[in-house]
Amino acid sequence: MNAVETALQTALEHLAPLNGQVTTPEDGRRDVTINAGDLLEGARLLLDSGWGYLTAITGLDHGESEGVLEVLVHFCAGAAVLTLRIRLARAGGELASLCVLIPAASVFEREISEMFGVTFSGSPDTRRLFLPDEWPEGVYPLLKESPAAAGEA
Amino acid sequence: MTTHPDSAATPKRFTIPIGPQHPALKEPGFFEFTVEGETVIGATLRLGYAHRGIEKAVVSRTWVQNLYLLERVCGICSHIHSLAYCLGVEKLAGVTPPPRAQAIRVLIAELERMHSHLLWLGVAAHDAGFETLFMYSWRDRETILDLFEQISGNRVNHSINTLGGVKFDLTAEQIVSVLKAVELMEERARYYLDLVRNDPMLGQRIRGIGTMSAAEAHRMGVVGPTARASGVGRDLRVEAPYAAYTAIPVVVMLETDGDLQARFIVRIREMFESCRIIRVLLDHLPEGDLQARMPRRIPEGETIARVEAPRGELFYFIKSNGADMPERIKLRTPTLCNLGSVLALCIGRQLADIPMLLIGTDPCFSCNDRAVVIHQAGNREKWTWEQFRRYGNEALR
């Protein structure tokens, strides 16, 4: 498995200037926790050096108690998975859009913005991707407190 | 087939609504382009017709109940979804399923890849108006569905997987019937490969359409056969082998010219590869039991499971907080990834290239023929698909 480790090492070297805090949730993966402003910079560092491709953006709601909404941007190169973790406030989170670097990211970003309420500044299209047209504004289904059943919304 | 309501807020819109349903496409949707003069400056996608809110429902179900829910994300590749979910949960629980279970999982995954490719071949031929190929490929696909029924009792949604292993065993005569079916599949795949390469009429419809170069494919993050048809060798069975793929080296099928015909050829050649894998698998099928014990409560933690679905890389992110229900499951299907990137490919291209590019990815884009082109200057023109195609042809000639 050392090929994966070397790949992850090179990725961490590229991201050194951001000096994000590095954790290893499981083998073959590294997480780098960076603050919101550095996302675009981190993505550019990775992509300019040709390290892998953006595979998904995950939204993670830690609940009202912690008041934290985490956005995970996953990059993959072969078996190695590098995730940029960004912690945002639950309401009105703001992130720079990756569409400048990777136009295909707009699909992932629209999903996160309509499900979690994170606004991606500079995204070419901020309209809904999955939710129906008549879905009420401001209701973000994947947040913990919004109801599961279809009745209310 | 309704028009997307053109609200005044964003005048720059050019909507091509596609049909309500297409088996290969996970979600029917709309495609919207923003046009500046001749070059396209923006291309976006609007899904939502088949959005059921699975990621929210997953949170209110136990780990075992989620198995049945996640098998029904997509009816065509239900096994691969449950496989990705099981791999993730087993990694969280630190349980490794017995080798025989892993082998059976890979066997069913390869059978499902063949059935999905045959299905796509039929539906693509149906779109190109070639009814006979649609009937032939779906007739051959029935042999694989018979195998699924023999092994698991159900033709589609054949829930073989359970947390920690598999539910059904492979008896001796089932192995014989699988090998017989593989013979037939290889012979039929040879016939289809020859047909796709040399048929003059079909060639008219698929040669040189929607060409994507390797650099574009890599930059866009296209996955699966669409990427392999452009020479980008991205196949998770080789890069990040899971289940029994660690023991069986998979040969990645690559084509270089990246047009629609190459995508046909890649998918059919992958059927040969699947047949080879199944034979190697069945030659030395490991003995042993089928399931490993699984705790009811999955220990706290988060994991990423990535598997090679018939259409490309399927990505699962599973987070558990120690309870008997998951805290968060995020799944990103390959079609979403392919659609997003191929659309992004249209940016900067000439307006006339779009029909070729969209039809190149072969979901049923030409289902509806209405397009409203709104130029930067704000004047609105209502083009039919035919004017648009003729415009495309003149520009190309």
Place this chain on the structure above:
Amino acid sequence: MTAMKIEQAWNNALAGVALWARTNSPWVLHFNTGSCNGCDIELLAALTPRYDVERLGVKLQASPRQADILICTGPITRQARDRLLRIYEQMPEPRFVIALGSCALSCGVFHDCYNVVGPLDRFIPVDVYVPGCPPRPEAIIYGVIELLKKLHPVDVILEGGSA
């Protein structure tokens, strides 16, 4: 009196011919209201050589104007709901509806999802329910036959259940 009787007999004959034609050429329109494609591919499999519903006269039509039977698969998602109603309105009388798969019957596995607004019979009257996830092509054909049997007036059915 006899004119009335002749006219009555003539109407019966006409109705009989129309009924014969209706049972022998049921044209089908398929609409996916958010299904996972499992039922759709089983419905398409019913068209292909092994099951071939064309021997019963069933033809898959593309336009609601030309269809007699609307086969709906999948739980009704919010986005697909108004289109379902519009397509149902566009179909000329006499029209029938088959709910295919447990999603159309009771939203199946997706019963408590936020974007699913309920089974098919909450929006349009349903004639035949075909359970199964997905129902086999044989079950779909059996559903169509049940619908055709239902067309016949009651006395035919009471004769100890025709074959």
Place this chain on the structure above:
Amino acid sequence: MNALGTLLLFPGGLALLLVALLAEWISRKLLARLQNRVGPRWFQPLADTVKLLAKEEVIPEGVHRILFEFLPVLSLAAVLTAALAVPLFGVVPATSYAGDLIVTVYLLSLLTLCTSLAGLITDDHYAALGGLRVLSQLFSYEAPFLLALLGPAVAAESWQITRITAHAGSNVWMLFTQPVGFVVAVIGLMGKLELSPFDAPEAHTEIVAGSLTEYSGRGLALFRLSRNVALVVGLTLVAALYLGGVSDPLAFAVKTLALLLVITTVQALFARLRIDQTIGLWWHYGVLLALGQWFLILIGKGAA
């Protein structure tokens, strides 16, 4: 045979309609068998037509009502009158006058015009696009198809179908003397009837149901009937001209059946051509072949 009898019963109306339905069944059954399927029962087209006649006819508002209802009737009438001059069932045709070949071919084209007009008057954009495609296809195959049919006429030095069939019956089949003309005629017939390689105007996956999207009930039944009758009339015409005349019912049955089998097999073999490809195909190859054939005939005529 009084005029009304021929017009309504034997070679004209009822018999022709029944044979048309039979022809549709034969082609659908053969197509299904070629695709490894069982295929419809023998009375399927009859059941379809009767069911459509018994269905409610929905007339979309904003459509010219009289025209909407009149077009199917006009198309069926045009095709039935075209059948008068053609030697159906091997019987002497009802009417025969100089130049009836041209009239027959143009009456068949009237059917295509009605179909495209039906598509254009409904405000549904798929129907409009279907109508556009029908017209563009009409202009592409019309010229070569007419030239191919006029080849035997020039050989027989007359525009009258009876005289051409008499000439064709007496000496060697036109099929062998003018093979190119035969090929263009058969393919032209497939273009006229919008059969598989040329069925872009009603491509299910592209434009719902082409120009007949808005039609239901009676209108649709009449359109389908007129298309079937056009199939029988077209087959008889090509058989009469190229396969050595149609002197008796047996010859009629054998020859038209043979042609129908050829057409259905070609239909099962090919994928659908895009509309711009069909036009390209006709104007590049169709016209050249037909003109080349004419040129050969003229030289042959000149030499003889």
